[in-house]
Amino acid sequence: MHDIRLIRENPEAFDAGLARRGAEPLAASLTSLDEARRALTTRQQEVQARRNDLSKQVGQAKAAKDEARAQALMAEVGTLKDELETLTADQAEADEALRTALAAIPNLPAADVPEGKDEDDNQLVHTRGTQPAFAFEPKEHDTFGPALGLDFETGAALAGARFTLVRGHAAKLARALGQFMLDTLTADHGYEEVNPPLLVRDEAVYGTGQLPKFAEDLFRTTDGRWLIPTAEVSLTNIVREQILPAEALPLRFTALTPCFRSEAGAAGRDTRGYIRQHQFDKVEMVSITAPEASEAEHERMTACAEGILDKLGLPFRRMKLCAGDMGFSAARTYDLEVWLPGQARYREISSCSTCTDFQARRMNARYRNADGKPAFVHTLNGSGLAVGRTLVAVLENYQQEDGAVAVPEVLQPYLRGLNRLEPAK
Incomplete structure (x- = not known):
């Protein structure tokens, strides 16, 4: 299994190693899968942070006996909860897509390995x-x-x-x-x-x-x-x-x-x-x-x-x-x-x-x-x-x-x- 971080940082070297194996370049497609996965992670964190903040505001509104505001905030919290569930499922799917792609790629040859096909x-x-x-x-x-x-x-x-x-x-x-x-x-x-x-x-x-x-x-x-x-x-x-x-x-x-x-x-x-x-x-x-x-x-x-x-x-x-x-x-x-x-x-x-x-x-x-x-x-x-x-x-x-x-x-x-x-x- 390859380290996606190293692929992200050295895409040309990774593809050059695959070429020595007779394989097509894959760094771009792997990086794309990783970017989609990381974007979902970022959005999850944003939604969770917003949900936590709103939950505090709900408590403050109820303490101030502002029921209308509390209800509006709770409705938004519910919407964010639904989005978070969707994001969690999408995240698991994105993680699996990247893992599956990486699992199918052979190890890269060491520098001293001779060039050749067979x-x-x-x-x-x-x-x-x-x-x-x-x-x-x-x-x-x-x-x-x-x-x-x-x-x-x-x-x-x-x-x-x-x-x-x-x-x-x-x-x-x-x-x-x-x-x-x-x-x-x-x-x-x-x-x-x-x-x-x-x-x-x-x-x-x-x-x-x-x-x-x-x-x-x-x-x-x-x-x-x-x-x-x-x-x-x-x-x-x-x-x-x-x-x-x-x-x-x-x-x-x-x-x-x-x-x-x-x-x-x-x-x-x-x-x-x-x-x-x-x-x-x-x-x-x-x-x-x-x-x-x-x-x-x-x-x-x-x-x-x-x-x-x-x-x-x-x-x-x-x-x-x-x-x-x-x-x-x-x-x-x-x-x-x-x-x-x-x-x-x-x-x-x-x-x-x-x-x-x-x-x-x-x-x-x-x-x-x-x-x-x-x-x-x-x-x-x-x-x-x-x-x-x-x-x-x-x-x-x-x-x-x-x-x-x-x-x-x-x-x-x-x-x-x-x-x-x-x-x-």
Whole structure:
């Protein structure tokens, strides 16, 4: 959510930021809505002040036994009361019109975000790790994964397209990955582990920016709750409607949860394999910081996700997303893309974003600054990592010619020392 005061004071800068996002200028229309709203507020105050003054005069007239004047004043007070009721209704409508308009506008890109329209314009930051050399032609995970427990057919039979039954070795490996990620983030990086609700109310999904614009990308229950598309929703809303003491910051939360997405805007993409699912597990990181700390926190969070990939021995690269490719709430996003030998390409495995105070305004999440005054916090979120995509990356990077998969050393303790996953015969 944007601050209408800042839009009013810097309309050109606001529209320039929207232009970088590929959006039309909106400062003039928003300012017009705000002026109408403020005019109603001014008139309300004038009418209320006049009504209060007349009410005093009524008392004075009655004290002076001037009944005719008292009756005339009371009639005017009644008229003003009716006008005030109308103004109150108009004010609520004007407030809602402005709030609705502001809620549909994405966050503005940070100054260092590259210009561009889509993923082709994203900027390479660095590449890490060594791509494995195979003495055979590496396969995609969906060709040898079924023998290890990726049961695409049964998943589709149970729930339809983009659902997979994960069993046997694949299920154990997925569990090991999730536990390893949580242990790394909590023990090495100080994140607090959380087991959050998977069903949330409208205001929670609104707070992180999925509503109202992206409702079609979500699943909704018959009682009006939403299945979380990411634990970012639950974790970020922990501080909703709060004023935090400055010494409590930063707050760092992590959770391993199922995530649910309708993928309404991804028709025809990644229909094969385990890359794009309606239900998937993900370890999420969320940070709540003071504004002056959010830049460093963004780098720290991204480094935490990179460290997990390093420990797993998976080659990857960091990309800084261009203005046209960022998510709705983000001011800057780093994507980590892991190397998949079967596809011979890098694929996204984590997105780490700083949202500045955009989500905090929607949630009314604040802290007391150095002056002791309430100010909006900054929120950040990132994947640490998407478990399913990491499973795919491990399968493809550690595949053996006979269809087996070597287990990365850091995962072996979670699998009781098992160092090799054998395909079913």
